[in-house]
Amino acid sequence: MNRDMAVPSMGRETDNSTTTAAPTDVAMAVLTPGEFELFAEIGRPRRVEAGQVLFRRGELGTTMFVIARGAIVLDFGDDLVTKRLGVREFFGELGLLIGDHARSADAIAATDGLLVELRHEEFQRLVDRDPSLVSYFLRRAIMRVVLNEQSLIRRLRRRNQDLEAALDSLYATTHQLNQTEELIRTDDLTGLYNRRGLTLHLQESRTVGMPDTMGLILIDCDRFKQVNDDHGHLVGDRVLQSVANILRSVAGPEDIACRLGGDEFCLLVAASTRQDVMRFADFIVSTVHGLLLIPQSPPTICPVSVGACLVSAKHEWNDWYAHADGALYQAKRLGGNRVHWQDAELTSA
Numbered sequence: 001m002n003r004d005m006a007v008p009s010m011g012r013e014t015d016n017s018t019t020t021a022a023p024t025d026v027a028m029a030v031l032t033p034g035e036f037e038l039f040a041e042i043g044r045p046r047r048v049e050a051g052q053v054l055f056r057r058g059e060l061g062t063t064m065f066v067i068a069r070g071a072i073v074l075d076f077g078d079d080l081v082t083k084r085l086g087v088r089e090f091f092g093e094l095g096l097l098i099g100d101h102a103r104s105a106d107a108i109a110a111t112d113g114l115l116v117e118l119r120h121e122e123f124q125r126l127v128d129r130d131p132s133l134v135s136y137f138l139r140r141a142i143m144r145v146v147l148n149e150q151s152l153i154r155r156l157r158r159r160n161q162d163l164e165a166a167l168d169s170l171y172a173t174t175h176q177l178n179q180t181e182e183l184i185r186t187d188d189l190t191g192l193y194n195r196r197g198l199t200l201h202l203q204e205s206r207t208v209g210m211p212d213t214m215g216l217i218l219i220d221c222d223r224f225k226q227v228n229d230d231h232g233h234l235v236g237d238r239v240l241q242s243v244a245n246i247l248r249s250v251a252g253p254e255d256i257a258c259r260l261g262g263d264e265f266c267l268l269v270a271a272s273t274r275q276d277v278m279r280f281a282d283f284i285v286s287t288v289h290g291l292l293l294i295p296q297s298p299p300t301i302c303p304v305s306v307g308a309c310l311v312s313a314k315h316e317w318n319d320w321y322a323h324a325d326g327a328l329y330q331a332k333r334l335g336g337n338r339v340h341w342q343d344a345e346l347t348s349a
C-alpha cells in the first residue's frame with residue numbers, strides 16, 4: 001500500500017464486523033479501518049489542491065472517492081446544506097455503483113489532500129478480494145441512499161407545508177386587502193359608494209372604456225337639517241338610509257349609487273336617452289312620495305329634490321356634476337320634492 005495511505009485514525013473507530021452499525025453511523029459514510037486499508041490498496045491515489053473541483057452537480061460520474069487526507073465539501077445547491085467530509089469518508093459511490101449517475105452535488109477540495117479513487121475495475125477487484133467486506137460496504141451505501149431519500153421526503157413535506165401555510169396567509173391577506181379596499185370605497189352609514197369610491201370607479205371605467213353617454217341623477221334631501229333638529233341625529237341617519245335603500249333598489253348591476261356627502265346622493269346609470277334617465281329619477285321621487293303618504297313619527301323619509309341629465313364620456317366628473325347640479329338647483333328653486341331635467345348637454349370638451 002502507498003505509504004501516504006497508512007490507515008488514518010478518526011477517533012471513532014468501528015470494527016470490520018458486518019453486523020453492527022447504527023443507522024446514523026451508516027449514514028455517515030465512514031469506512032472502517034479495515035475497509036479503508038483495502039480500498040486504499042486497490043484504489044488509485046489522487047492528489048487534490050484546495051479549491052480544486054472534482055465534479056459538478058449534474059455531471060455524469062462513474063467513480064467513487066475515499067478521503068485519505070484533507071477534506072472535501074459537497075455543495076447540493078439551492079438552500080440545501082453543504083456537507084464537509086473528512087478522512088475515511090467516501091462520496092460519489094452512486095456514480096460507481098449505478099454508472100453514469102448524475103452527481104447530486106459539487107465536490108470541491110476544502111484543503112490540499114489525498115483521495116483514493118475507485119473505478120469499476122478497481123471495485124471488481126475489491127469484490128474478488130473480499131466479498132463479505134464489499135457486501136457490508138454495499139449495505140451501508142444502500143442504507144445511506146434510503147436515509148437520504150427519507151430526509152429528502154421529510155424536507156419536501158416540510159416545504160410543502162410551508163408553501164401551504166404561505167398560500168393560506170396570502171389568501172387571507174388578499175381577502176383582508178379586498179375588504180379594506182371595499183371599506184375605503186364605502187359609506188359607513190348607508191353602504192353605498194362614497195365619493196372616493198365613485199372617483200375610483202370612474203378612473204377604472206375610463207381605463208376599460210366607459211359608454212359614450214350615461215345618465216346622472218343628483219338627489220338632495222329637502223330641509224333635512226330640520227329632521228335632525230326636530231328628531232335628533234339618529235332619526236336623520238335613518239332617513240338617509242331610507243334614501244340610500246331606494247337608490248340601491250333601483251340601481252342595476254352597471255349603475256353606481258353613491259352618497260356624495262351629508263344629505264346629497266347621486267346615481268350614475270347606464271342610459272342614453274332622456275326617457276331612460278327619467279324612468280330612474282321618477283321612480284326615486286314617486287317612491288319617496290309613496291313613503292311620505294304613510295304617517296310615521298319619527299319620520300323615516302323626507303322629501304327629496306332631484307336633478308337629472310345626460311352626461312358624455314368626453315367630459316370630466318366636475319362638468320357632469322355642474323350640469324346635474326344646475327338641474328337640482330332648479331328643482332329646489334321650484335319648491336323641492338320633484339325632479340328637474342337639464343336638457344342641454346355640455347358642448348365644451
Ligand SMILES: Nc1nc2c(ncn2[C@@H]2O[C@H](COP(=O)(O)OP(=O)(O)OP(=O)(O)O)[C@@H](O)[C@H]2O)c(=O)[nH]1
Nearest residue numbers: 220221222223224225226228233234236237262263
Ligand atoms: N343625521 C345626520 N345628519 C347629517 C349627516 N351629515 C350631514 N348631516 C346634516 O345634514 C344637514 C344638511 O343641511 P343643509 O345642507 O342645510 O340641507 P337642508 O337642511 O336639507 O337644506 P335644503 O337642502 O336647502 O333643503 C346638516 O345639518 C348636517 O349637519 C349625517 O351623516 N347624519
